[in-house]
Amino acid sequence: MAVLNKSLVPRNSKAVCLLLTAASGFMATTIGYDGSMMNGLNILPSYTDYFSLTTTTLALNTSAVWLGGCIGGLFYGYVVDAIGRKNGMFLAAAFTTFSAILQAASQNIAMFVIARIFIGFGTSASGVAGSTYLAETLPHNWRAWGLGIYYDFWYIGGLLSAGITYGTAQMESTWAWRLPSAMQGFFSILCILILPFIPESPRWLIHRDRHEEAIEAISLAYSDGDHEDPIVLAQYKEIVDTLKFEVESGETLSMVQMMKSKGARKRTLLNVSVAVISMLSGNNIISYYLGTMLDNAGITDSTTQLQINIILNAWCLVICLSGTYLLERVGRKPLAVVSTALLILFIFIIGGLTAAYGTSTNTAGIYGTVAAIFLFQGSYSIAWTPLTMTYPAEVLNFSIRANGMAVNTFFANGIGLLVTFAFPYALTAIGWKTYMINGAWDILELAFVIFFWVETKGKTLEEIDELFDGVKHSDVPDLEAIMNGKADLSNLIVEGEGFDAEPTQISVEPSKKAD
Known part of the structure; x- marks a missing residue:
């Protein structure tokens, strides 16, 4: 087990906190990069023609990453509890780097899908280790910022990926999609380079x-x-x-512990609710099938679609950073309520505008649909992007935190697998009605947050x-x-x-x- 090397860790708490956030954030960058990259690749003719994609293989190539994520969610919590949070991050980052290279080298759909499954495993393992690590190591007054920014890096990855795929779109060879695929491993390498300069989780050290x-780790952070x-x-x-x-009290580091007491069951319920809401609010339609949405809205030019993808990621990055700032001021629950209410409003507007103008040449109606898409993604980003890792890691206590985050990852990836595979069929079969169905579900999400969530701002994990x-x-x-x-x-x-x-x-x- 790696021992903290005092000579490498800065004796400045702000520097330590920034490095802690950066190490975990780079791992989240990979997740965001993947979503935006697949958006871009699904638009690129060099990619779709190379694999001769049908609706089924398009969905398979895109959604395979979630299958790998489910596998990681089944057991990586045990790994993080056994070998430590830092070592867990190192293994996840190393595996993700290897998987990105494999994806870039893919020769057929089978190889591409296997690489996507591996990437899903690596990124989900990164999420389990990184969120647990940040929650347990950052000072409580940094926790909302750190965990919020951790997943805000999703859009940094998304913005970079959107820019890269836009730049490679002009390539006539398969490097148009191979280069963006290979770049996915870059951020995991950055994470590995930072790990020697940050301490292990003091809570895990005390448990061992x-x-x-542990005192050294706390003093470095505080x-x-x-x-x-x-x-x-x-x-x-x-x-x-x-x-x-x-x-x-007999609490053990196991999955069973999550169901042993009333308090543990409520923690688990709130933890899983974040996974469900963050995946089923309608955002995944835009995150993975923006091209199809824009086709349905009447914007079919691939260059224009790639430009919108870049601008959308930049917009969401600004909004989610603003939401992270508000987490510790407004609170987790109020921000989630406002965000979800706005999601309901804008997804219904998207559905209505797509129904009215999707097959028309009305420029105002078409760009009104694009504006609604931006407002919808902004409404999601202001709360659910920073909350995705913040709230679950806070409500789980130490004995179930790593495994709880693994369960969160399992549900998030399982639902992600379902929706990314199902949405292409839904958009093809019922078009704008897909948004209306999703909006009705969002109303149930809003009710759950209002009646079941508890506020956690301003408190230590204990x-x-x-x-x-x-x-x-x-x-x-x-x-x-x-x-x-x-x-x-x-x-x-x-x-x-x-x-x-x-x-x-x-x-x-x-x-x-x-x-």
């Missing part, structure tokens, strides 16, 4: 009784490496107390336990109160190394960072 390394900072000591004790409670269990499993004051200088730490008692060690009282002075 590596307490000295206090520029100062082990005696009261915020560091308080966070360490809060984690130790909570994990000790979980161990003494403090969120109180929302589900009715009690906090540590007597440490809330960290937000400590950081605002509103908590008395004069009697803070921090346990020695190991869960069975005798507690020792540590005298602390008020921290400048807490003011």
Whole structure:
């Protein structure tokens, strides 16, 4: 198991937090790159002609990535719990790089589909490891930003991919689609290069009784490496107390644990709800079949479609960054409610405009449809892009976090497989009615968020336990109160190394960072 090399990790907490976010974000870039790349490839004649694609093989080539994602979701949580969050990220990134090369070298549909399955496995494994790692390692006041930006990188990948496929569209050889495929592995390489410069998850280290390394990891994230900072000591004790409670309560790092108690079942339900809503809101139609949508709307020129793909990704990137900013100010639940309500409005508008102007030459109607598509994707991006990894990782406690994120990945990829395979048939068979059906489903999603979600902003992962269990499993004051200088730490008692060690009282002075 890799041990933290203190000489490589910066002694500046802001730098550490930025590197943590970047390492995980580069892995999410690959996912976004893939979605936009397939959008571009599905528009390129050099790709569709090379494989002689039919509706069935078009759907198969596109949706195979989700099958690989389902496989990763079945067991990669166990891997991340066993070997650590960082090592889990390394394996996932290395496998994704290999898969991208295999896809670029594809000679037939079978080879392309196998490569797509491998890429799906690698990106889903990256999602399990990266989201778990960020949630457990970033300070709580960075968590919304870090996890939100983590999935905002989806659109950075999407924008780069849209630009690359637009640039290679003029190539007359198969490199028009092979080059974008090969570039998919670049971001995983960047992630691997950053890993030596960031610490392991302190929660995983404490679970493995590596307490000295855990304190070092917390101090690097919170206090520029100062082990005696009261915020560091308080966070360490809060984690130790909570994990000790979980161990003494018989909680295990297993899938079964997610169904053992009422609190665990509610956590799991909320976790899965994000996977379902993020995949079934209608966004996947646009993410993977923008070309078909634009055909139905009356825009059939491939160059124009590729240009719209670029602009759409740039638009969504700006919007999701704005949504990430709002997560910690507005809150997770209110932002999700507003976003979902807007999705309902705009998907019905898309359906109506497509029905009215899809087969016409009315320029205003056609571009009105394009505007509605932009507004729909913006409405999705402002909440569901940053929430996709933020909310699940927050509501899951340590004993089920890695496996819970794996379950989230399984459901997301399973539903992704269903919709990306089914939507081409739906768009061909019933056209604009597809949007109306999806809009009716979005109404049910809105009702679920309103009545079942709980708010998590401003709390550490351990403090969120109180929302589900009715009690906090540590007597440490809330960290937000400590950081605002509103908590008395004069009697803070921090346990020695190991869960069975005798507690020792540590005298602390008020921290400048807490003011």
